[in-house]
Amino acid sequence: MDSITTLIIKHRHCFNKEKSYTMKKITQITYALSPALLVALTAQAKESKEQKGKNTNKPNVILIYADDLGYGDLECYGAKNIQTPNVNKLAKNGIRFTNAHATASTSTPSRYSLLTGEYAWRRKDTDVAPGNAGMIIRPEQFTMADMFKSAGYTTCAIGKWHLGLGDKTGQQDWNAPLPSALGDIGFDYHYIMAATADRVPCVFIENGKVANYDENAPIEVNYYRNFEGEPTGKDNPELLYNQKSSHGHDMSIVNGIGRIGYMKGGGNALWKDENIADSITTHAIKFISENREKPFFMYFATNDVHVPRFPHERFRGKNKMGVRGDAIAQFDWSVGEIVKALEKYHLLDNTLIVISSDNGPVVDDGYQDRAEELLNGHSPAGPFRGNKYSSFEGGTAVPVIVSWKNKVAKNQESDVLLSQVDWLASFAHLVGARLPKGSAFDSENHLSNLLGEKTNAREWVLEQSNTRVLSVRTQKWKYIEPSDGPKMIQWGPKIETGNNAQPQLFDMQASNFEEKNVAKDHPQVVYDMQNILRRERSKK
Ligand code: NG6
């Protein structure tokens, strides 16, 4: 082999390894090579870069996780009164699932299960978290982000977090770096809202620090007591110039909207609700652009369509449903922008995109936004009974769309039983990652189902209501364990809880599903379901 060929081979090798090392080497040898050879080398570099981008063993994974978006809230799931062209397009290019489930009917437990592969009810402290909760997923726990990182991915979380930050609840100093944040659980980059838009602190956290921190307005947060001299929604309703509360949300006022919890300061760092979608989408696109040459995982958790619904002006008034519809349109826009960025960088056929939601829909969730009055025949939970918080299917049935250009067949619909708790193990299979023993305890690999095959599906999935009542769902049945609690949510939203002192069994394949309790007609099925719950509860 002559020396020049050796040189080329060597450099081919290092193009496939370290880019910066390669670039340094190129500069060093530029002087020694003929122009023709340089052209050949540059072409080689370009080719391997493209190949890297198209390495299907390590596709990028983008998980777009909406908040409170119901099974029936997207046009491609039959939504009335609202257009979602960008989501429709992804559904047309991929698979639309009709029997997919979040593990819980509220945010914190649902996200906990998704990101750890473990049911949230196995732990005490995983219910809807305040904005000053300590980090619920502990650094020693293995997460979806850790898994991707172990397979060589660059990882990020952008948008709604709602799983706590810092070491201890109520002990955070928001004016200094947080001692524990998402960097400790596998995310290379994060730009997040600590909890929800209706909970303080109303600032973004970027890599463990308040983004755009304003030194002149130190931040204090308290969930029990107000700070002296600070107005509240309760005492100063005249200051709620952007949106008034319908129930709760009467503590601190930020941007003319009442919140849960008290905060002081923030100044220029305070978010404007109308810009949240723009802000997180911009950060997501920046992340894609900066990481386009190596595999990445992005957890993109939108604030839409959670309350307070206060979308940007440009989405206002274009549908009959008021701000709840506008927030759905804004969500669809965010999806479209992300797809556009992938197209721009030629990453579409090397990126698996999954769209879903953390729990079922809610209409009035505490603000006078007229969402209830303006439904105009739209059914946010589609055909299902109950909404967010509920044990009925409307609480946990969620839209799921999977799209991967040229890899999953187009325009499919699948009724295979899916649970978000399995996504950690399924993605691990996709990227060839190993899970440490004992991690992702409840997560099973069902990648083939996610990619369109119907065989080897789960036999049952478990779901939890906001009061931790458990249900078992199979392809045919829905079993809700007996519980005493009230039939309706007590604090504002007009939602059936699903509580019943008797066991409830519904035939989900009958035309009147979730109307007729057939537990008495099928004692064996009830027994089997109870056994599943008993067994699962006794594990771990
Ligand atoms: C409830 C809030 C509701 C919403 C929910 C959590 C009140 C009266 N209601 O307590 O507005 O924030 O918690 O929603 O405070 S979730 O989607 O993040 O789980």
Ligand code: CA
């Ligand atoms: Ca939610």
